[in-house]
Amino acid sequence: MGRLRFATLSVIALCAACPAVFAADPAPVVAAIETGSLGGKDAEIGAAARRLIEPVAAAAHLLPADAAPVDGAAAVAPPKPTPEELDRTALSTFYQARGDAPLWVTGEGFTAKARLALAELQRAGDWGLDPADFKVADLTGAPTPEALAEAESGLSLAVMAYARHARGGKIAKPAEQLSSYFDRRPQWMDRGELLARLAQTDDPAPVLADLHPKHPQFSLLRQAWLETLRAKAAKGAKMPAGSDIQPGGSHADIAILRKRLGVPAVNGTSPETFDAQLADAVRGLQTLKGITADGVLTAETRSKLNQPIKGNTDQLAANMQMWRYIPADLGDMHVMLNVPEYEIRIFKTGEEVFHERVTVGLINKQTPIFSDSMELVTFKSRWRVPDSIKVREIWPSLLSGGGMMRQHGLEMRRESTGELVDWRRIDWSKADMTDYVVWQPPGKINQLGIVKFSFPNKHYVFMHDTPDKHMFAWTRRANSHGCMRIRNPLKMAEVILAADKGWDRAKIDDLVTTGPDHNLVPLDKKISVHIVYFTARVLEGGKIETFGDIYGHEKRFALALKGQWSKIKVGPDHLAPVDETKPPVVAQRRAPKAKSDDSVAGLINSVLGGGF
Template sequence: MGRLRFATLSVIALCAACPAVFAADPAPVAAAIETGSLGGKDAEIGAAARRLIEPVAAAAHLLPADALPVDGAAAVAPPKPTPEELDRTALSTFYQARGDAPLWVTGEGFTAKARLALAELQRAGDWGLDPADFKVADIKGAPTPEALAEAESGLSLAVMAYARHARGGKIAKPAEQLSSYFDRRPQWMDRGALLSALAAADDPAPVLADLHPKHPQFNLLRQAWLETLRAKTAKGVKMPAGAELKPGDSHADIGVLRKRLGVTVAEGASPEVFDERLADAVRGFQTLKGITADGVLTAETRSKLNQPIKGNTDQLAANMQMWRYIPADLGDMHVMLNVPEYEIRIFKAGDEVFHERVTVGLINKQTPIFSDSMELVTFKSRWRVPDSIKVREIWPSLLSGGGMMRQHGLEMRRESTDELVDWRKIDWSKTPMDDYVIWQPPGKINQLGIVKFSFPNKHYVFMHDTPDKHMFAWTRRANSHGCMRIRNPLKMAEVILAADKGWDRAKIDDLVKTGPDHNLVPLDKKIPVHIVYFTARVLEGGKIETFGDIYGHENRFALALKGQWNKIKVGPDHLEPVDEKTPPRIAQRKAPKAKSDDSVAGLINSVLGGGF
């Protein structure tokens, strides 16, 4: 069995929060040190660390008996490694490649490089993270090899945790931990490349800071977050009028500037010297306020510093966290639909080329939050009723006379044979629905309207037109079964197909007028689609625009970031399969009276008229 290197260890204090399989007995280490079997400080640190980590490699005997295969039975697949375990594996490989040479300590304690890393971890709050998640015990007194091994491993694991949290790993599985509708994961991180970069850097702080999202809106939200915190801590601090000051200058006003921006001074340095860290804070503030971000304390900057921004820290932190899941590369041309805003935009080469109103899913039939790629535009599409609507809405209607089928001209086919069937001749109280599919043919009342935009996904949602144009005048437009309806879909088709195929609006209009039904137009190049959920956005000049938390995602993220998991209601998994074999209880009810047509029409409008 290959030996595991010291960086994957977590000594007793660190292993308290890890699975029991990672616990280590320090006795062999202490014995080795006491007997003098280790040579040299680095060798003592490496050997002590290896002794501490060795139980991990030999931990199979610690698995519960029911997890081990028995005679004649298939072996139980091991669980997927956790992010923390992946950290340990990467660190083990990293240290093995460097011959167990420590990264952060010498025989005397933490290096200057380690102190810089520790300082950056302590500033995690500047990025909306919790510094308590990255605590590392300091080395006190004359360090022993055991203490040095603990410090080395502790800082390495803390740095890896920081990196994961910067990419969204504080809430690693939001679809499971918060809501199945929030279908995102932390952005992928190359642990080996990160460790190599940290090893090569004299100052690890920029390497760690570079892990955070680069999206401009994330940076603006971060600056708004910092300003909101400063509004509390720097209350009453006024920036006086005065001369223009640049990095490197020394002036009494620099001390006031530090207080206003909450920037501490390095040990032994003068608070009245304009250092680079203070200049970075000034540049961030200038970016937020929409003025030249040169780090110079100009008259305009002085004036803006006396106009603090006050936002909601929980809301800003939640929105920053949601940005951490967004792909770093949105796509040269991409679609972004912000659910709480009820609006969609298309960007090309950084420019907005389309912007329209949309409607989204009901509170109990939400539009899921995820990213995928648009592959197909369909004109005059037929609509296959999703299984969830077929079972939960259409089947009860069939048991009560089939009003919904008639009202919307729906047709039924056997899925196994594709034959058209007469649904009126079937006893739906005794017939399962699993071999039947329901379609709505193209036409004026088709719920998909004239055009549909498809980006195949497990949620079975897409974007489309609608015959119910009046809904776009509503302020609150959450009224579908999850799909997104576009107010001007032909313009959207024009923008997409002009970029993809060079078509103009005349070509689009001709397809609508003379083209066949269910006319599929595959895209030559897939277009990234990002369904997002941002309830706060920073506008030019630092104004914070907010939107209603219609699905409660913001609140759940805010609670999770504060560790208040007991207050979060996750809700059922909306992707659980529906039962297509058991007739619904409505089978025991009486059929509705003829005069109830209006109420049936109302139901249809909410179920089908609102689109899927």
């Protein structure tokens, strides 16, 4: 009775803490557990499984009824539940709602439905996941009620873990675990909806497979990854020429096909039988190679099988993982800027409508990886110099005579009043830099150029024009303070404002020529902006295009996916506040010089490149 009483306390604690999840009155559920009134052996197994699942930590927060608050003690907010705890809470609610009826077992063992789920978990490696993360103890012989309860709870928890990993949960907090510049989160599923779908189906395998990203590039990367692994495992196995073979048929060549695609015969199936699982693998290869994906072993398919792809499996797996963080809905019209590629694209209803070169942040002042919404286009913008540049670059320059202020036409205003001040008359060895802001007015040398695209974000980065067009001829274009410069920003403005307001290029040119300075044009409808980091892309025919891992994100993800966390160096938080009161000599030590361009012009471009 002690264990049962502990489970009851857990339910009470959870109900009290989560009124939106649990029933307001837990008494009927508690009574049902204690009296066994839920009915039948299966319900008893389900109730026992639920007790194994419920977050044990909830009971630890219970206080004696006579406990009184400590005088003057500050209220401590409870810690946020972990994804695993949220899984357990959702499962507990799910089992209660179905009267503790098991989902996976009967008194005899696993059901056929459970076996299908277990088989799909074992195939997790086909999706770039680790099957070891979803292991469930098998049931053998005549299982005891305790073993059945453990199997029921174990499979439920494994399925929930699989669902999380399919959406990126293997590395749940990349900004904390890998790099603060990689500001993304897993695309969590609705746990209740998933459990409802699993309860309603006889075959959970398609439900689990459906959790993975639907983006075409994810599917192609997965197929390239599988093909690379299979070709390596096949050790040069060649498909002979022959007639077409339809799925469902039987032929000696099918045994060779199985070896080539790494799909063994299971459940007593003859190796020469062309079953549905093998046909799926053939369709995947056909999709990757850009031929008709009908699953038929044609002469063209035989030929493509003898032209294996040789990709880098670590690179492909890392890129698949990075796709798991991308929203399922990119937006009817959206901007996608791929940092390692140094290129930007705009898509409208699935069609590419703009494609240009960009420059991105330096290695030590990286362009962050995140998604947000564009809200504003500004023509002839003035530029407020960010605090980090003001302290680390402008202040030392002022102490040396203010060369940067003169060369870039910068002006200074008092922070408190906005009053324009003459920086030449200030003793910068005694002045407090926090009292001043530095601006660059609109003009030919303004570092933002003619137009700026704003998607307000915590990283203080945006996209903009630049007077330094020569940089777009460089192969490696990582040379700003984090903002992204666009080679043809007026064309980009035309594309965006044509869709948003129906404006044509003549209207854009008129705004540039005769419009006011710092002319703000709010968008009627926000546009999704996705700053991404993909170092591999699969092209038509299965060719893999790769880009340099300029910030090291690919390597960190590859190491994390293999569990080699000790080899990952997590850098400093780039959002840490800048101490504007520290002497410049100290601040300069915190910001090492970039090794991109040794010329004076290159230094200026690096320092005043926008962003942080």
